[in-house]
Amino acid sequence: MEKIELNKVIHKELMIVDSNAKTKEAIIQELGDLLYKNGFVSNAKTFIDDVYLREEEGETGIGQGVAIPHGKSAAVEKTTVAIAILKQDIEWETLDGEGVKVVIMFAVKDSDANTTHVLLLQQVAILLANDQFINAIKKVTSVDELCNLVLAFQ
Numbered sequence: 453m454e455k456i457e458l459n460k461v462i463h464k465e466l467m468i469v470d471s472n473a474k475t476k477e478a479i480i481q482e483l484g485d486l487l488y489k490n491g492f493v494s495n496a497k498t499f500i501d502d503v504y505l506r507e508e509e510g511e512t513g514i515g516q517g518v519a520i521p522h523g524k525s526a527a528v529e530k531t532t533v534a535i536a537i538l539k540q541d542i543e544w545e546t547l548d549g550e551g552v553k554v555v556i557m558f559a560v561k562d563s564d565a566n567t568t569h570v571l572l573l574q575q576v577a578i579l580l581a582n583d584q585f586i587n588a589i590k591k592v593t594s595v596d597e598l599c600n601l602v603l604a605f606q
Contacts, residue, residue: 465490466534467595483534483557498527513546516586522558531564
């Protein structure tokens with residue numbers, strides 16, 4: 453199984469540190485707009501609608517304060533990941549019933565759905581299985597620090 457180089461899908465301009473979003477809807481919108489503004493999705497609404505379709509299939513709050521919403525969508529121009537660290541925990545359907553502070557949103561191009569998407573999820577899952585990484589990501593104070601952290605752990 454080939455390994456996706458995270459630096460090809462991790463982009464500093466798709467990271468937010470200290471987001472003021474107070475709800476799941478607000479942060480999904482904020483990240484969807486960010487993806488659109490940076491040209492990774494052609495239509496924010498279409499992409500966000502697809503994220504909600506996936507949300508209906510099951511919880512994307514994986515516990516330890518982390519959620520991984522994802523949209524496989526025709527609106528996605530280039531498969532990527534947008535990351536937000538929230539100022540305060542927000543409510544989310546999670547496996548452990550805790551609030552969410554870190555949101556890692558996958559934007560997956562339809563044609564990549566069964567290949568890149570799976571590899572990307574595996575790479576991020578490996579990061580999220582690492583307690584050191586989880587503890588560190590919740591404490592980042594800048595986008596540079598967040599970017600360096602994600603790339604350092606791959």
